[in-house]
Amino acid sequence: EPEVTQTPSHQVTQMGQEVILRCVPISNHLYFYWYRQILGQKVEFLVSFYNNEISEKSEIFDDQFSVERPDGSNFTLKIRSTKLEDSAMYFCATRRTDTQYFGPGTRLTVL
């Protein structure tokens, strides 16, 4: 069964550094999402992406964040200058029609 994959599974970085989180969507899925989940808290929507552009974003998704599909297959989330409060699980999700499927997540730890 096709799956969404994410790399790395765990990323440790210093505050102020840039990180790029990668996602490989399920083939033929056209809609892509990033979510964040701080430990013990709810899943928070960050951004949705369709047809090579952002379709919706939350107030969390400020100028420090960006998304792109650099090569037509990967879908990336970049955080330009990480802060301590960016420490969380980041989930990619993709969908073709009605439902979305999640990847296993990247645990980001900012020191």
Place this chain on the structure above:
Amino acid sequence: QKEVEQDPGPLSVPEGAIVSLNCTYSNSAFQYFMWYRQYSRKGPELLMYTYSSGNKEDGRFTAQVDKSSKYISLFIRDSQPSDSATYLCAMRPYNFNKFYFGSGTKLNVKP
């Protein structure tokens, strides 16, 4: 008022019990309704999907949508310790990309 409300629990039941999990919502435009199961430190896993109103059954799981009351439910029959997880409801309006999530209900099934 939050778009989607879900009791965070925790809900503790004995093995074999019938579990009822619920979400209420405020946006009458929601058309697609999903339930996800999330184990600790893992990505949400799609359990059930329902379009508009009605019931849907899959094995031990039954999803119900009552659009007139803006209320959705997930029933788990013959609950097992392996069902212990956080259950997230999610929903989306027609022709919008963004999904709206509940905060999740933590379920503990005791052997």
